[in-house]
Amino acid sequence: MNANDTQKFDLIVVGGGLGGLLTAARAAKAGRRVVVLEQAQELGGFGRSPELGGRPVNLGPHAIYLDGPAEKALLELGVELKGFIPGAAGFFESNGELLPLPTTALGLLTAPWLTWRERVELAWSMREVLGAPKAGVRVSDWLAGLRSERVRAFFASLIRVSTYCNANDVLTTKLAFAQLKSVLSPSARGVLYLDGGWQSVVNQLEVIAKQLGVRIRTGAKANSLSLGERVGGEGAHPRITLSDGTTLGGDEIALALPLAAAAKLTGDAALKTRAENAKPVRAACLDLVLKKLPKPERRLVLGLEQPTYFSVHSAPETKENIRVHVAWYLAPDDATDAQMERTLEAFVDRIQPGWRDELVGRRYFPHLRVMEDVPREATTTLAAPLHLISTVATTRFLFDAIAQSGSSLSLGERVGVREQVLP
Numbered sequence: 444m445n446a447n448d449t450q451k452f453d454l455i456v457v458g459g460g461l462g463g464l465l466t467a468a469r470a471a472k473a474g475r476r477v478v479v480l481e482q483a484q485e486l487g488g489f490g491r492s493p494e495l496g497g498r499p500v501n502l503g504p505h506a507i508y509l510d511g512p513a514e515k516a517l518l519e520l521g522v523e524l525k526g527f528i529p530g531a532a533g534f535f536e537s538n539g540e541l542l543p544l545p546t547t548a549l550g551l552l553t554a555p556w557l558t559w560r561e562r563v564e565l566a567w568s569m570r571e572v573l574g575a576p577k578a579g580v581r582v583s584d585w586l587a588g589l590r591s592e593r594v595r596a597f598f599a600s601l602i603r604v605s606t607y608c609n610a611n612d613v614l615t616t617k618l619a620f621a622q623l624k625s626v627l628s629p630s631a632r633g634v635l636y637l638d639g640g641w642q643s644v645v646n647q648l649e650v651i652a653k654q655l656g657v658r659i660r661t662g663a664k665a666n667s668l669s670l671g672e673r674v675g676g677e678g679a680h681p682r683i684t685l686s687d688g689t690t691l692g693g694d695e696i697a698l699a700l701p702l703a704a705a706a707k708l709t710g711d712a713a714l715k716t717r718a719e720n721a722k723p724v725r726a727a728c729l730d731l732v733l734k735k736l737p738k739p740e741r742r743l744v745l746g747l748e749q750p751t752y753f754s755v756h757s758a759p760e761t762k763e764n765i766r767v768h769v770a771w772y773l774a775p776d777d778a779t780d781a782q783m784e785r786t787l788e789a790f791v792d793r794i795q796p797g798w799r800d801e802l803v804g805r806r807y808f809p810h811l812r813v814m815e816d817v818p819r820e821a822t823t824t825l826a827a828p829l830h831l832i833s834t835v836a837t838t839r840f841l842f843d844a845i846a847q848s849g850s851s852l853s854l855g856e857r858v859g860v861r862e863q864v865l866p
């Protein structure tokens with residue numbers, strides 16, 4: 444590429460994470476000439492699965508919601524999703540005790556660790572969750588209205604695991620319940636843990652995108668963006684300048700970037716405010732590979748009072764080098780330090796005593812950024828010809844139910860995923 448590259452694309456996608464790759468492949472499939480610019484040498488962003496203990500291991504626990512728009516979009520592109528459905532059987536951990544996690548409505552209503560009063564309140568509240576919640580009600584306000592502490596902890600735990608958020612003061616019931624329904628509804632197929640990690644999706648998307656004619660440039664950092672300038676004398680087009688000084692012109696630009704990076708590139712005031720006010724969704728993650736599980740029957744454990752998560756991400760028939768993800772859902776202002784790592788290790792000690800003797804690989808992240816902001820009922824959109832594909836949009840798209848209930852996937856149909864504005 445020379446310093447004044449006059450090649451013009453229909454769509455320039457900035458960011459080669461899952462959001463960018465999906466967008467690029469879908470747009471190319473619709474017949475558009477597309478280029479992807481990725482600043483790193485590798486594609487995939489937070490969707491990569493660096494090797495650990497001889498296995499591809501995701502950066503923290505990742506699951507694909509079945510029957511959602513992400514599964515549909517990936518299958519439409521020809522991506523093969525090989526993995527297993529973990530099943531809902533597992534445990535809550537409450538004050539060091541493991542309580543069986545009910546998997547059916549009947550199981551919920553007969554759980555021996557709930558009093559009859561709690562069961563009645565739970566059944567009553569469940570109707571609300573599966574109904575049509577009003578807009579604008581914070582999860583914290585809804586939880587505060589529940590009488591029983593146990594029932595409150597039960598819903599808080601399920602909301603954490605289904606939305607990834609530990610931010611009940613910001614998250615609304617409309618968004619939380621939509622996600623919860625995708626787990627609790629009798630027709631829900633659940634989630635898929637991918638055998639090759641999410642890297643397998645990244646790799647396939649790269650191949651498919653290239654086959655569809657997408658040009659992919661790694662080591663290409665977008666430094667500035669200008670709108671409406673002439674490129675190659677062919678009319679007004681937006682233009683991207685890379686850090687090495689080269690420029691690219693396109694009819695439209697999709698920013699599949701962190702909010703702050705998108706705000707900086709565009710200079711958009713609303714986006715800047717959004718980035719500044721964002722409450723990032725983060726988790727402290729301990730990724731483990733174990734020779735074998737000391738307690739093979741304990742595959743899923745969710746903290747009832749504490750925001751903890753333990754799940755085995757290798758299929759039950761896997762005999763060696765088993766992937767285990769352990770996490771603490773951080774509240775927006777939570778600090779995290781070395782003590783947190785010890786806390787997570789102690790949690791694993793209680794679930795899988797003797798795990799340290801089985802250790803093949805371990806990786807600890809004090810605060811992985813899952814999404815840059817807690818999903819909101821209304822979000823920012825950019826004026827044409829710019830499109831914003833933030834991590835919130837990507838995650839919501841991947842996470843399924845919320846995106847499905849969004850008012851508009853029309854741009855999604857054109858370029859992939861987009862910020863959703865819910866009705």
Ligand SMILES: Cc1cc2nc3c(=O)[nH]c(=O)nc-3n(C[C@H](O)[C@H](O)[C@H](O)COP(=O)(O)OP(=O)(O)OC[C@H]3O[C@@H](n4cnc5c(N)ncnc54)[C@H](O)[C@@H]3O)c2cc1C
Pocket residue numbers: 457458459460461462463480481482483486487488489490502503504505506507663664665666699700701704726728811812813814832833834835837838839840841842
């Ligand atoms: C611990 C954890 C667990 C998760 N679990 C789930 C889950 O279970 N289900 C789910 O759906 N989602 C989950 N997610 C979220 C999911 O990983 C993200 O939604 C998705 O990977 C985000 O993709 P993205 O393309 O939007 O952003 P990113 O992955 O952040 O990609 C952005 C890319 O843009 C590049 N870039 C930045 N600036 C520039 C620039 N100026 N020029 C060029 N390139 C640039 C970056 O290098 C990066 O590659 C999880 C995330 C984490 C961290």
